[in-house]
Amino acid sequence: MDRIRLIGGNELNGEIAISGAKNAALPLMIASLLTDEPLVLQNVPRLADVKQLERILENHGVDIAVHGRRRGEDDMVGQRMTFHAADIVDTTAPYELVSKMRASFWVIGPLLSRCHEARVSLPGGCAIGTRPVDLFLFGLKALGAEIDIDEGYVVARAPKGGLVGATIAFPKVSVGATHTILMAATLAKGTTVIENAAQEPEITNVAECLVAMGAKITGIGTRTLTIEGVERLHGATVDVIPDRIETGTFAMATAMTGGNVLLKGARPEHLQSALDILAQTGTRLTVEPGGLRVQRSGNGIAAVDVETDPFPGFPTDLQAQFMALMTMSEGTSQIRETIFENRYMHVAELVRFGADIAVDGQVATIHGKPQLKGAQVMATDLRASVSLVIAGLAASGETIVNRIYHLDRGFEGLEDKLSRCGAEIERVAG
Numbered sequence: 001m002d003r004i005r006l007i008g009g010n011e012l013n014g015e016i017a018i019s020g021a022k023n024a025a026l027p028l029m030i031a032s033l034l035t036d037e038p039l040v041l042q043n044v045p046r047l048a049d050v051k052q053l054e055r056i057l058e059n060h061g062v063d064i065a066v067h068g069r070r071r072g073e074d075d076m077v078g079q080r081m082t083f084h085a086a087d088i089v090d091t092t093a094p095y096e097l098v099s100k101m102r103a104s105f106w107v108i109g110p111l112l113s114r115c116h117e118a119r120v121s122l123p124g125g126c127a128i129g130t131r132p133v134d135l136f137l138f139g140l141k142a143l144g145a146e147i148d149i150d151e152g153y154v155v156a157r158a159p160k161g162g163l164v165g166a167t168i169a170f171p172k173v174s175v176g177a178t179h180t181i182l183m184a185a186t187l188a189k190g191t192t193v194i195e196n197a198a199q200e201p202e203i204t205n206v207a208e209c210l211v212a213m214g215a216k217i218t219g220i221g222t223r224t225l226t227i228e229g230v231e232r233l234h235g236a237t238v239d240v241i242p243d244r245i246e247t248g249t250f251a252m253a254t255a256m257t258g259g260n261v262l263l264k265g266a267r268p269e270h271l272q273s274a275l276d277i278l279a280q281t282g283t284r285l286t287v288e289p290g291g292l293r294v295q296r297s298g299n300g301i302a303a304v305d306v307e308t309d310p311f312p313g314f315p316t317d318l319q320a321q322f323m324a325l326m327t328m329s330e331g332t333s334q335i336r337e338t339i340f341e342n343r344y345m346h347v348a349e350l351v352r353f354g355a356d357i358a359v360d361g362q363v364a365t366i367h368g369k370p371q372l373k374g375a376q377v378m379a380t381d382l383r384a385s386v387s388l389v390i391a392g393l394a395a396s397g398e399t400i401v402n403r404i405y406h407l408d409r410g411f412e413g414l415e416d417k418l419s420r421c422g423a424e425i426e427r428v429a430g
């Protein structure tokens, strides 16, 4: 298994091109199941999760093409890909493929809507919590689907004539359930209203893609989405938005090491709450025409309390990275994780650097230290992994991060991007 080796202590200085968002690219790829015409996606990141979803879509019969780099484009530019679901040849998403990645469960929405049936393996739990699918099933049933659970599979059937629009008031905000019901409703008969919808920028990216494909959606970007079902959708060409979690991750890395980095293509409005918190830590943030500049020089890191929340709140996917930053703050901070019940797996690993962190239920209390010391650590999930890289960049001496396959799920060219800014970091194969 590959590892990352890094020597901490260098400031980060330079420019980092922000990649397309994993959490937007995945549902956009899934949206291709809704039409028999090609969907072209631009700025798709090169990630293990994207590859895995390609396998799943190919199993349903989607033809996928990756277009070559255009003249003048550098090698960090995102992929341009075509997804063509002319015929859906199989409406089953098997365990072997779905169990590796949670978002693959979301194919249930388009499959059910277009083919009137779907058999999708339950995604199962993962390191950050139990992650049930009750909200998905609640929404699909409201659209008229009959649902059975059979040998670990969700077997869903639409009524004769297809899904029927309904008002669905989610009791809890769910990104995945919102994506799924939104996609399913585009081809349902009549009007669907999704209340208490997730408002994440990735939902907006998908909703705008669906509109470009001929869907009728209003309320995009708000808590209430209204979808007027149409007979069919058509092809479109859509850009994947820049990754706000990657943006926040590099911003926190720069805040921790010190330095001056331009995050090229970043969209600050997609992570304003995290940037507001970062500014309170003493990090200087400047919006420039090319992106977001992050600077910290000389001054210490102020301790700030944070609570994770659905968008526009502070994202849970930046919680581990922010905790890494707080381990070197000049004081005591508290983090409350409200989205996932078990998203503190990085705590035990951060402690190996000498960090002082105590967890009590949802709350982690971090007593900042002036310096961390490099260590051997183990990545436990995607964002936890990158928090260890950030800690290692600021720690003195050598750090080895084991099990970095988690990182490859969601960070494109991480070592390359960091080493171009002065970090001493390399991947060790084996």
Ligand SMILES: CC(=O)N[C@H]1[C@@H](OP(=O)(O)OP(=O)(O)OC[C@H]2O[C@@H](n3ccc(=O)[nH]c3=O)[C@H](O)[C@@H]2O)O[C@H](CO)[C@@H](O)[C@@H]1O
Residues within 6 Å of the ligand: 022, 023, 024, 026, 102, 103, 129, 130, 131, 132, 133, 134, 135, 136, 137, 172, 173, 174, 175, 176, 177, 310, 316, 317, 339, 340, 341
């Ligand atoms: C691929 C992708 O985009 N993943 C993101 C997505 O995950 P994902 O879509 O899985 O997260 P959700 O927004 O659905 O989860 C939010 C909360 O709702 C709960 N829940 C969810 C569905 C359900 O049927 N029942 C239920 O109780 C979950 O257990 C969790 O406690 O949003 C999360 C919250 O911003 C992010 O951390 C993930 O990075």
Ligand SMILES: C=C(OP(=O)(O)O)C(=O)O
Residues within 6 Å of the ligand: 023, 101, 102, 103, 126, 128, 317, 382, 383, 410
């Ligand atoms: C938790 C994440 O992804 P997933 O929902 O695919 O597990 C993430 O992107 O941080």
